[in-house]
Amino acid sequence: MTTVLAKIGDFNGLAVGVFSVVLAITLLITRWAARKTTNTSEFYTAGRGISGAQNGLAVAGDFLSASTFLGYAGLIFLFGFDGWIIGLAAILSFLPVLFLLAEPMRNSGKFTVADVLSFRLRERPVRAAAAVNTLFISGIYLVAQLVGAGVLVQALAGISFHVSVVICGVFMITYVVFGGMLATTWVQIVKAVMLMTAGVVISVAILAKFNFNPSELLDKASAEHEAHGAIVGPGLQLDTPLLVISTGLTIFLGTAGLPHILMRFFTVPDARAARKSVVWTIGLIGVFTLLVTVIGFGARAILGSGATEAVGKGGNLAAPLVAQSLGGGDGTTGGDIALALFAAVAFATILAVVSGLVLAAASAVAHDLWANVFKRSDEAGEHRVARAASVGLAAVAVLVTFAVGSGFNVTLLVSLAFVVAASANFPPLVLALYWRRFNTVGALTGVAFGLIASIVMIGLSPPIWPGPDSQGSPSPLTFPGLVTIPIGFLGCWLGTVLSREREGERSFDELKVRSETGLGSEAGGTPRRARRAREGGAAETPSLTA
Amino acid sequence: MTDAERRPAERGNGSSHVDTLTDEPDWGAIAASPEFQELLASRRRFLIPGVTFFCLYFLAFLSLLGWAPDTMAEHVLGTISLALVLGASVVFLTFVMAWLYTRKSAEWSELSRRVTAAARPPRSPAEGGAR
Numbered sequence: 001m002t003t004v005l006a007k008i009g010d011f012n013g014l015a016v017g018v019f020s021v022v023l024a025i026t027l028l029i030t031r032w033a034a035r036k037t038t039n040t041s042e043f044y045t046a047g048r049g050i051s052g053a054q055n056g057l058a059v060a061g062d063f064l065s066a067s068t069f070l071g072y073a074g075l076i077f078l079f080g081f082d083g084w085i086i087g088l089a090a091i092l093s094f095l096p097v098l099f100l101l102a103e104p105m106r107n108s109g110k111f112t113v114a115d116v117l118s119f120r121l122r123e124r125p126v127r128a129a130a131a132v133n134t135l136f137i138s139g140i141y142l143v144a145q146l147v148g149a150g151v152l153v154q155a156l157a158g159i160s161f162h163v164s165v166v167i168c169g170v171f172m173i174t175y176v177v178f179g180g181m182l183a184t185t186w187v188q189i190v191k192a193v194m195l196m197t198a199g200v201v202i203s204v205a206i207l208a209k210f211n212f213n214p215s216e217l218l219d220k221a222s223a224e225h226e227a228h229g230a231i232v233g234p235g236l237q238l239d240t241p242l243l244v245i246s247t248g249l250t251i252f253l254g255t256a257g258l259p260h261i262l263m264r265f266f267t268v269p270d271a272r273a274a275r276k277s278v279v280w281t282i283g284l285i286g287v288f289t290l291l292v293t294v295i296g297f298g299a300r301a302i303l304g305s306g307a308t309e310a311v312g313k314g315g316n317l318a319a320p321l322v323a324q325s326l327g328g329g330d331g332t333t334g335g336d337i338a339l340a341l342f343a344a345v346a347f348a349t350i351l352a353v354v355s356g357l358v359l360a361a362a363s364a365v366a367h368d369l370w371a372n373v374f375k376r377s378d379e380a381g382e383h384r385v386a387r388a389a390s391v392g393l394a395a396v397a398v399l400v401t402f403a404v405g406s407g408f409n410v411t412l413l414v415s416l417a418f419v420v421a422a423s424a425n426f427p428p429l430v431l432a433l434y435w436r437r438f439n440t441v442g443a444l445t446g447v448a449f450g451l452i453a454s455i456v457m458i459g460l461s462p463p464i465w466p467g468p469d470s471q472g473s474p475s476p477l478t479f480p481g482l483v484t485i486p487i488g489f490l491g492c493w494l495g496t497v498l499s500r501e502r503e504g505e506r507s508f509d510e511l512k513v514r515s516e517t518g519l520g521s522e523a524g525g526t527p528r529r530a531r532r533a534r535e536g537g538a539a540e541t542p543s544l545t546a
Numbered sequence: 547m548t549d550a551e552r553r554p555a556e557r558g559n560g561s562s563h564v565d566t567l568t569d570e571p572d573w574g575a576i577a578a579s580p581e582f583q584e585l586l587a588s589r590r591r592f593l594i595p596g597v598t599f600f601c602l603y604f605l606a607f608l609s610l611l612g613w614a615p616d617t618m619a620e621h622v623l624g625t626i627s628l629a630l631v632l633g634a635s636v637v638f639l640t641f642v643m644a645w646l647y648t649r650k651s652a653e654w655s656e657l658s659r660r661v662t663a664a665a666r667p668p669r670s671p672a673e674g675g676a677r
Contacts, residue, residue: 081629085611088636095600095643099593215624222625232627233619234611241612248608275651282644286637293630510573516585517658519571519665 056280074315076296080231424450449491
């Protein structure tokens, strides 16, 4: 297996060829989408014309980033069962999304998470706080994805880190600026289909090698791991109970608070489609979560203990290497083709996820900050600002990626994004929808508590304190949600009960009726028909009245 | 868009059933209507036990992993461990609860149709309420 080392990282003409095909397809999608994206509603929500099934695929595409898809398999390769816990927390997190968020958000919001919060709370401060959350979470996550992307493309195609990052940057800007949400959605759909296909093909090929007997597969995997049989049980990576619980909780509520995923529920015509899309997502990610164990343990069984170095620090290359091995191995035509196809899937995955993140961040700047906090500009202006913000934010993300470099600890960034999503974004959102008494001060305190607690706890955790990846940190929790999520909720509660503000309660009835019944919600489907329907009612009120 | 248009709270909540000028429904009256209360109660009856159940299930799963790692590493089926079986059960729990929710939501759609029908005067058909 050491020959693999030489192969990975060399210039791979075949992989670059397949990448080019993927890029060409996405550009065609963008050209088609660009013609249909002429106003802000189309830019942010694809005119609310995405069907439930399409959106379900797109949400799955948004969530299954390169770091999840390659990372899960890699973690299972390295640590056995413990690598699976994050994946399990993630699939379960779509239940709170389905039960508590998707339909009410679709019914009461317009373009962004902040719309839902500012429905009955004081608009400017709450919107500003929600925008800060979105920018922070999406921005950090974007840099994490770009670092991972650069490393991965470098390894798989032999293009240098910097060039890889720039290519990703240029393409994500192109999709978002010209094709808005429609292009982003279809890039996600294409990617999700590719990813699921690859997952099924690789899993079946692995199982076939072990006579479709999982026990036999696990036996071989155990024999190839220094911990032997212990890999089918917990404790190899998350070695204390608190670490297990904290990591599980952070991913569980963090996934349910990721703005670029929540934003997708505004792209469907109505609450029923929003519900349908979560069900699709659960089906897809659920199957994927099961398949990934086959790929992870299979990589261990097939590549063996000798590949530990070749798979890289986070094990990210375990899945591509196992694909290569299944194709016939290093140096064979089959192996080369398998690796190139796999690399293309990984590349599509990266491009789709980063464009979703750019779109979420740009919406926070244009719709929340520019148009509603600073109260600038008309709709055409907002569309221009959204496009400019996409370019600006993407450029900043690329520069930050260069600054931190390819050796940067991506897990640190990912955990920071999830912790903030779970502790500062999720609590105020749920309380705004379900707690009558909740008010502006509560939301602001909650966001502040959640953000500060997250940053402090990450700062005190092993990747940072007292030195990078060192021993003896004050907090052992790399994913500190166990501490920070209660602090986020506590902040919301304290702020609410300590302030006398009661104004939000008045409109709680309205929010409740709208969010539960869809009465008066933003119309969907073909925008023109919706517009005509509105003309009879409250004239030129494109917002919350129907 | 002006602020007033965007802020529903600031729009006049007419005292009548529907404000004739803006076609704005009387949210307070709808919220208090028996149809809506029935919808809320039905949702609550499902959501509170549902959310409690999956949260507790997950916490119990994580606690077992954390505090009983040896038991969890025991083989239950060939070399398939208890941890792997319970992990798969989390995925299936998600499938089953999503299916239960979907099944239940047909009922809520019907209840919410009744709320919407009661809230609107029959003479205004051009409403874009989500359905």
